[in-house]
Amino acid sequence: MSERVITPRSRGFLFLDSHPAGCARLVEEMWQAAPAPERAPDGAPVALVVGSSAGYGLAATIAGLARAGIRGIGVCFEKAPTERRTATAGWYRTAATAELARRHGHEMVFLNGDAFSDGMKDQVAGLLRERFGRLDHLVYSVAAPRRTDPDTGAVHTSVLKPIGEAYRTKTLVFDGEGTPEVKVVETPPAEGDDIAQTVAVMGGADWERWVDHLADRGLLADGFTTAALSYIGSPLTDGIYRQGTIGAAKSHLEATARTLNERLDKLVGGRAVTSVNGAAVTQSSTAIPGIALYVGLLRGALGEGMVPPIAQLADLWDQLTGARPLEVDEDGRVRLDAWELNSAVQAAVTERWDTATTETISHLADLDWFHAEVQRLYGFAVPGIDYTAPTATQVPWPEATA
Template sequence: MTERVIDPRNRGFLFLDSHPAGCRHLVADMWRSCPEPTGVPEGAGPVALIIGSSAGYGLAATLAGLKRAGIRGIAVSFEKAPTERRTATAGWYRTAATAELARAEGRDLVFLNGDAFSDATKEQVADLIERRFGGSLDYLVYSVAAPRRTDPATGTTYATVLKPIGRADRTKTLVFDDRGAPEVREVETAPAEGDDVEQTVAVMGGADWERWIDHLAGRGLLAAGFTTAALTYIGSPLTAAIYRQGTIGAAKAHLEATARSLNERLGAAVGGRAVTSVNGAAVTQSSTAIPGIALYTGLLRGVLGAGVVPPIRQLAELWDQLTGAAPLATDDEGRIRLDGWELADDVQAAVAQRWEAATTATVAGLADLDWFRAEVERLYGFSVPGVDYTTAVATDVPWPDHTR
């Protein structure tokens, strides 16, 4: 078994290696911080499918589902194995740790490593539901953020584009230099052109979510009352031009339109429902790539401190609503809103004031930069309390075996 000391090496917000022990501790910390269920889930538990289960809100959905709802079923993600030169991806190690937790809880949760966009993965999941879980799926949570997608029907590959629509956008953004010193820059992003919007919608919209539902329904695997939720984000007016009103926003609008269409279809077919869940801000591997989001998130933490609601607590609330442990609360467009703490008028006013004042010279006093840096590092298993990073650790952790 390969063991070595792993130092954090990064290019901006992207780290080249991940720390297995740090990822395992992070999963354990998330588990402990998930609120205890009001009653111990009894019986075998509902059958759930989590798509995008290894990172961010998808990981939180998996852990909260285990703890709050006692789910069993299948978790799908797409991760890279360790090699001689590189560790595995952080999601690989987080998945191994989550599998250990599921076994300790006595829950039959299968972890599949595969391209969620492919029909082969969909068929593999359908076969498992049929053979292992009685041919009946109760819940599907969709949490996929990807740079590209190949449409199985046409073979066409589409790529996500992060651009405003209609005109260029100039915004502040946060970067760190080679010494780790913060710098606030202004960056300009050119507007979408050609088929940029269509490309982004094809990747991040509702097409694949709907394809999953169609595939499973075609196999007769949706239980009576089947419920599905896709996770999404709206965010602040400060980031709207590049996000909610940009190409990504067009994809999110398509996702929400897909939810409304699926809700009608599922209601008629199995008495089921489809919703989108609007989550609050978090530091994720995908969000750090969006101009302005890093600065905004750091400022939000500067305003709220410990009032920032972590993904695991948000997803605990989502599971309570999906399972009926708490009332289903939706807005006028049928979306579950878990972002009220972020978008409260007083919070946004305070963040906007700090945004205007933020410069390289002032940002350290306005944003919680230590928290933000640590959150980025924790995405890869670093800066996790309780981990000795001077000790060699095994890097060739196996993927969870679902044949046992």
């Protein structure tokens, strides 16, 4: 088994390698942080998490196991280790999640491949039919740069662009020494079919295809519920997010939820919702101009008052499983972001945003926390890990055993 010392090397917020031991420790921390169930679940609900290895999808998987006692399938797309490079962080997180599930007596299978493909949907349907039975819950959490349409073979590519006019915003960057700088960046507006392309990747088409694929094969249980994870965010980031191409995709996702909700109600007495989560440092969010600055300032304003993804997803599982009523807003969305978007918090963050410069940022944002959170996405900056010691990088994908 190959062992070597792994040091963090990055290009901006993107790290070139991941640390297996750090990733495993982070998964264990999330499991321990998941609130214990208030009462023992009635049986083990069968669940599918699409996008199970990172961000809110990972939180959904771990909270589902630790809080709701699920059994079932996680789907993600991760790269294996090579002789020169480590695996992706999600590979190591999945291996650690599978081990914890096994240790706690949960039957969970993880499949690695293209969630957009019908081949993966067939594989999941086969596993349900042969091993798990009908599906009680589906959580959909996929963020991807491109998607191949299974019907046409066309490759759609998503973009992060404003709609209508160029968007200028403050953003946070770190130089090679880790020194923070607040810069103003400008993003050109969407053109041509940018909006349609982004909606095709990040909208509700694939979520709906998953539900239809399983429904057509009689694999949805009575009372089946499904949630697609989403985000609205602050007015400070509206121009690039909710009012941009990604926002158009999120609007399509919400429209899809309404369509699916009507269909599932008639078919199996089921429900479909979008779940609007609060801000967090994720591999996807750090790529969006302004989001890094916003989240750092939010942490500066709230400190420990920020609600971590694992707690938010535990709340969602309570609602999906009926441990407490499913509560939605007037647009049919579960809102897990009230702690972030209340007026007092947004006023405090806006005041910090308006005065944020390279000279003032260290007093306004929790930069140590933010910088550590970015590193932790890849298994670095985890307390208790000796980063000077060699670690095994050739971690196998978890076997699909009971």
